[in-house]
Amino acid sequence: MRIVAADTGGALLDEAYNPLGLVATAAVLVEKPYKTASVSLVRYADPFSYDMSGRQAIRDETYLAVELAREVMPDVVHLDSTIGGIEVRKLDEATIDALSITDRGKEVWKDLAKDLQPLARRFWEETGIEIVAVGKSSVPVRIAEIYSGIYTAKWAVEYAKEHGRARVGLPRYMKVEIMPGRIHGESLDPREGGLYGEVDAQADGIGWELYPNPFVRRFMVLEVWRA
């Protein structure tokens, strides 16, 4: 199967390791054997003015996933969401009310569905491809999360080239390695069976260090600086 997925991750951190805003939304095409992406796209947010309610992330993910899906025509599109296994084109008010999520979550989804439901319906009518809100059990969503971390590292390198240094938090239990001409990232959870990714990047003259975020167990911090 050929699956497109999208996720948002990576955060700019202040000196006390507080997240200021998210950095990167990644969309990926994942094909058998489902360990990495054969194609990836990124859209960078402005972490200095980020809507942390979660609404911006899911909107960015849907648009970017559709952009990639129009190009590569997968069998299905996976979005990261807690509403588990529902086709986005079917998200009307009654369906959202019947979800087992909080009232606050229902309000957020009713608002989101105004844009995303017609988008998903039109995309399905044109292509026959479903956009499904699947959440944490999807491996392609996890691969998209790993790519959002790799692109966050790339963003940090570019930011450090211009401003001297940057400190970012990566998505859950993953690491990155800055190599000549590219950035490699991989899951730190061996139970996931070896998920990884790689992106081109020029990091000449850049120093870096990776270490655990002292306040959030199982999340790593990346610092990069002009050496």
Next chain:
Amino acid sequence: MRIVAADTGGALLDEAYNPLGLVATAAVLVEKPYKTASVSLVRYADPFSYDMSGRQAIRDETYLAVELAREVMPDVVHLDSTIGGIEVRKLDEATIDALSITDRGKEVWKDLAKDLQPLARRFWEETGIEIVAVGKSSVPVRIAEIYSGIYTAKWAVEYAKEHGRARVGLPRYMKVEIMPGRIHGESLDPREGGLYGEVDAQADGIGWELYPNPFVRRFMVLEVWRA
């Protein structure tokens, strides 16, 4: 201590990675240092006509565990179950009603107890050995789960010899390796401290591939084919 445990796992998958039925029940004898089995038994189910309610699994596990326990006379028998730490010979209606499980679960256990409670009581009267429904905290139950995955791989090899190919899903976060004369399997969770198993198998002329199930994070798929 010498502990016998049993568990059922491994599923035949269709082309869309949906489980059709479970494949193997394994019973194991586990002795210090509790990392693998010193003896193992298998009973294969017919995955093409499998009762997925969970009732078939626990029944098969109890009978197979008792069969192995009669042979090796352990200190105790562990079954995988959500009813946590109860001796099966004590499972009467009042005890089941007092369990903190769902009403549906109580009905299932009342039905199961009709066969299993007398079996456990007779076995205890004859041997003094308790059969305990312990669940996920038992390491021998996890080793039985790993063996059910190894035997599922062996079943897939035999099936592919006859029908050309097979695709099976392994139990949670474990991998297998098909080697000359044997199949090796091990946990992918290093927190478990190195649990593994091995079973004799002839796989000459068989090709294989192991990769993450794209729809169920932390579960691996094994494909085997006549090369």
Next chain:
Amino acid sequence: MRIVAADTGGALLDEAYNPLGLVATAAVLVEKPYKTASVSLVRYADPFSYDMSGRQAIRDETYLAVELAREVMPDVVHLDSTIGGIEVRKLDEATIDALSITDRGKEVWKDLAKDLQPLARRFWEETGIEIVAVGKSSVPVRIAEIYSGIYTAKWAVEYAKEHGRARVGLPRYMKVEIMPGRIHGESLDPREGGLYGEVDAQADGIGWELYPNPFVRRFMVLEVWRA
């Protein structure tokens, strides 16, 4: 940042792997890159007469953390607790009543707060350093837990020198290695990013074995004996 944390762990086990009592409280100073301790202190309990209610542990941890903090003057002190992110000096009756914990937990904390709240307030008045009950998300608390396991191994070595042998349970998913002149310990969870510790110890003439606790998945048992 420089963080002091404390935790209690490691248990003396009987022949059936039942815990008899906890062994070691460790306090650690953790500095960037937050993977190990630059300073550690230990206080041993008497595992043969231990108050398993949890009250003894948190009291020992607070006193030992303050002792280390007076010496090294960190930015903040982390205690392991389920009451999530509250400054201990602010723990009055009204604040405890407002916590989302059980009524039993509230009684325990009201009792504990009698000693610990004035201690934390005085320490804060003298030094400006906050003592925060943070719990499982703190990496320094996890490093303190790993050190409590290493010190438990050291205690077991000393006990075996005197009494012939000892069997202890280590804190969750960690291992130890007894080496010439020192004991090394590390997390078995790679998602934590490589947390470890080391303590001086003389173990000449001591044999040892590490293996999974058969009744508690993801916890290891250490046996040591006079060789």
